[in-house]
Amino acid sequence: MKAKVSGKAAREGRAAKISIRGVSKEFLMKDGKLSALDGIDIDVLEGEFLCVVGPSGCGKSTLLSIIAGLEKPDRGRVLLDGNEVRGPGPDRVVMFQESALFPWLTAVQNIEFGLKMKGVDAKERRLLALKFLKLVSLERFQNSFVHELSGGMKQRVALARALAMEPEVLLMDEPFAALDAQSRDQFHFELQQIWMKTGQTIVFVTHNVSEAVCLGDRVVLLTYRPGKVKKEFLVDYPRPRESRGVPKLAAIASRILSELKVEFERYMKEALHDGRE
Amino acid sequence: MTGESSLTFLVFCLGAVLLWHAVAAAGFWPDYVFPSPTGVFSALVHGIDDESFLHGTIASLKRMAMGFFIALAIGIILGLAISQSRHLERTLGTVVLGVQTLPSICWLPLAVLWFGLSDKAILFVVVAGAVGSITMAISSGISNVPPIFINAARSMGAKGPALYYEVVFPAALPTIVAGVRQGWSFAWRSLMAGELIYVSAGLGQLLQVGRELNDINQVVAVMLVIMSIGFLIERLFFTSIEMDIRKKWGLGAKKA
Numbered sequence: 001m002k003a004k005v006s007g008k009a010a011r012e013g014r015a016a017k018i019s020i021r022g023v024s025k026e027f028l029m030k031d032g033k034l035s036a037l038d039g040i041d042i043d044v045l046e047g048e049f050l051c052v053v054g055p056s057g058c059g060k061s062t063l064l065s066i067i068a069g070l071e072k073p074d075r076g077r078v079l080l081d082g083n084e085v086r087g088p089g090p091d092r093v094v095m096f097q098e099s100a101l102f103p104w105l106t107a108v109q110n111i112e113f114g115l116k117m118k119g120v121d122a123k124e125r126r127l128l129a130l131k132f133l134k135l136v137s138l139e140r141f142q143n144s145f146v147h148e149l150s151g152g153m154k155q156r157v158a159l160a161r162a163l164a165m166e167p168e169v170l171l172m173d174e175p176f177a178a179l180d181a182q183s184r185d186q187f188h189f190e191l192q193q194i195w196m197k198t199g200q201t202i203v204f205v206t207h208n209v210s211e212a213v214c215l216g217d218r219v220v221l222l223t224y225r226p227g228k229v230k231k232e233f234l235v236d237y238p239r240p241r242e243s244r245g246v247p248k249l250a251a252i253a254s255r256i257l258s259e260l261k262v263e264f265e266r267y268m269k270e271a272l273h274d275g276r277e
Numbered sequence: 278m279t280g281e282s283s284l285t286f287l288v289f290c291l292g293a294v295l296l297w298h299a300v301a302a303a304g305f306w307p308d309y310v311f312p313s314p315t316g317v318f319s320a321l322v323h324g325i326d327d328e329s330f331l332h333g334t335i336a337s338l339k340r341m342a343m344g345f346f347i348a349l350a351i352g353i354i355l356g357l358a359i360s361q362s363r364h365l366e367r368t369l370g371t372v373v374l375g376v377q378t379l380p381s382i383c384w385l386p387l388a389v390l391w392f393g394l395s396d397k398a399i400l401f402v403v404v405a406g407a408v409g410s411i412t413m414a415i416s417s418g419i420s421n422v423p424p425i426f427i428n429a430a431r432s433m434g435a436k437g438p439a440l441y442y443e444v445v446f447p448a449a450l451p452t453i454v455a456g457v458r459q460g461w462s463f464a465w466r467s468l469m470a471g472e473l474i475y476v477s478a479g480l481g482q483l484l485q486v487g488r489e490l491n492d493i494n495q496v497v498a499v500m501l502v503i504m505s506i507g508f509l510i511e512r513l514f515f516t517s518i519e520m521d522i523r524k525k526w527g528l529g530a531k532k533a
Contacts, residue, residue: 070428090434100429103526104447113443114433147527165433 017201018044018067018169022076024226025062036062038226040076044169047199051216053209053256055263059227060205064173067203068094080168090118093167097174099154101146107157108133108142114165132160135194152183163194172204176211185243188214192240209260213253214243221256224263225270231259312493320494321501329483330502337479338506340396341468344403345461351408352460356415366416373412381406381467385474399471406467407460414456418449451522458515465507480506 025037036059044050054060065071067078069088078085080092093114101110111129120128133139136156146154155175162170176184192215195202206212212219219233233252241249294314301313308316324330359370384405388398422445430444446453472481480503487495522528 065428068428068432070431088428088431088434090432092432094429094432096425096429098425100425102426102429102444102447104450104522113430113435116443117430117434117439145525145527161433171432 014045014047016043016079017046017048017081018042018203019079019082020044020063020067020076021079023063023066023073023078024075025059025066025071025073035226037066037073038228040222040227040229042220042229044201044203047201049195049202049204049215049217051204051206051212051219052222053206053212053219053260054222054227055224055260055267056207058222058224058263060207060222061173063222063227064094064171064203064205067169068092068171070094090114090165091168092171093162093165093169094171094173095155095158095162095175097177099146099151099158101154101158101161103146106143106145107138107149110146110157111161111164114161118165128164129160132164133157135163136160136190152179152187155179155187159191159194163198163200167200169201169203172202174206174208175204177206177208184211188243189240191215196239209253209256210244210249213249213256214241219252219256221259224267230263309491309493312497316494317497317501320492320498324483324495324498324502330480330499332478333480333483333499334502334506336477337468337472337481340399340403340472340477340479341465344400344468345407345464347400348404348407348411348460348464349457351404352411353415355408355412356419359412359416360419366420370413370416373409377409377413381463382470384467385471388471389474394475396477399468399475399477402467402471403464407464410456410460410463414453414460415449418452418456419445421452422448451526451528454515454518454522458511458519461510461515462507465510469503 020040020042023037023040024035027034027036040063042050042052052060052063062071066073067085069078069085069092085092101107102113105113108126108129111132112125115125115128130139130142133142136159138153138156138160141149141153141157146157149157158175162172176187179187188211194200204212204215209219213233213235216235219235221230221232222228223230233256235249235252237246237248244250298314301308301311305311321330355369355373359365359373381402384402385398388401388405392398392401426444426448427440430440435444468479469481469484471477472479473485476482480499483499484496484503487493487499
C-alpha cells in the first residue's frame, strides 16, 4: 500500500522535508535473504512530528538508519529538501535508544561534540551547550561524567546533544524505550513543549502505540517482514497531550493496536515456525 | 596511597627487613649465600655513591625509552592496519597473536645472531617484546568500539581523521592503555635479560658484574633498584592513567 500525503496535511500546503521513495532493504542471513523493508514511500512534512510504529523486526530502525544515511537502501532513495541522501550528516541527527553518549566526556562536552564537528569555536560551543543543557533542566550536571547520570538524565543529555545540532530533521530511535513509565511520561510532555517551541521536523520510531499517538501528528504503521507501509493515522488533537487517559487518543491507539495485532500474530506464527525447524 | 595505607606499608616493610635480619643473623647460611640487610644496604649506598647505579639506570632507561617508542610506533601502525581490514585481521592478526605468545627473551638468540653482542641486539629484543601486546591492544581496542558510538558521531558529522581522533581512540583507550602497559612490562623484562649478556653499561650488566665478583650484596642491591624503577613507572605513569580512565568511565575504584 502506498502512503500518500494526507489530504489534511496537503491542504496546509507544506513542503515535504523528507521524501522516502521506494526504499527496500534486504539482509543476508545464513538461510537466505531477509527482506527487511519493501518499497517504502513516505513523505515527512516540514515541521511534522511523524511516528513510525510496527512489530519488532519490521525494519523501522533500519528505515531510520537509512534516512540518517548510516545504512544504504538496496533500492529506492531518500531525499532531504529534494536532494538525495548519500551518507550521514549533521542535518539528520539520530538519538538512539540507549544513550550513545561518550563516556570519556562530561555532559556538557558531549553536547559540544557535534558543534565541534561543525566547526563552532570553543567559546560559542560552550554557551550553546549550556543553553541546551538548560533546556532539558540539567545545567547543574554539566560537569558530570556519563556514568554519574541516571538513565533518564542520560537521555536528556542525548536529546540536548541532538537539539544543539539544530538539524533539519531529528531522528529518534525508540529513545524512551528503556526508561521507567514515569520518566517516559515526563519526556513525552517535555518533548512536545520543545517541539512546539522549535517546530523541529521529527521522525520518531517506536513499538509503543500510545507513545506514538501521544507524540505524533501522524502515525505510520509498518507490516512485519517485509516492512511495508500498512496504514497511516492522522492524530489531530491539541498539544501538549497527556500520555494517557485521553479518550480520543486512546480510540486512535486501539485502532492502531488492532491492526498491529494482525501483524503480531503473523510474527508469532513465523517465530513458532522458525523455532520448529 | 592515603596516609594511613602508606603507614601500614611502611610498618610492613620494616617488619620484613627485621625478619630478614633475624634470619641472616641466625647464621644458617654463610653471608655470601644469604646476604644481610646491612650488607645489601651498604652495597646500595656504595652503588649510589660511586654513581654506578645512576649511570646504569640512565643507560637502561635510555634503551627502554627508545625501544618502547619504536615498539609504540610499529604497534600503532600495525594495530591500525589490522583493525581496518578483516583479511589483515585473519592473517597478520593471527600471526601477531602467535608471535606474542613467544616469551620475549626467546628473541635474544636470534637478535645476537643478527646483530652480534651489541646495543642493536638489545634494542631489537625490547621492541620485539613490546610490539605484539601493543599491536593487539590497538587493533582489538579499535574493533571493539561499540558501533553506536561511531554511528552517533557520524550522525553528528564526524568523519575521517576527526572521527578517529575524537571518538575511536578515546573509546578504545581503556583497552589500549592495558595493552601498552603489558607491552612495557614485557619490554622491561627483556631489556634486563638482554643487558645481562653483554657489556651494556645498564642495570642488567651491574647485576652480572655482581655475580662475577661473587658479590651477593651488589646483586640484591641492583635487584632492588630494578624493582623500584619498575614499580615507579607502573605507579606514577600507568596507574595514574588507568585511574583517570576508571574515574571518567565509572569502572569502579581499583582495589587499594
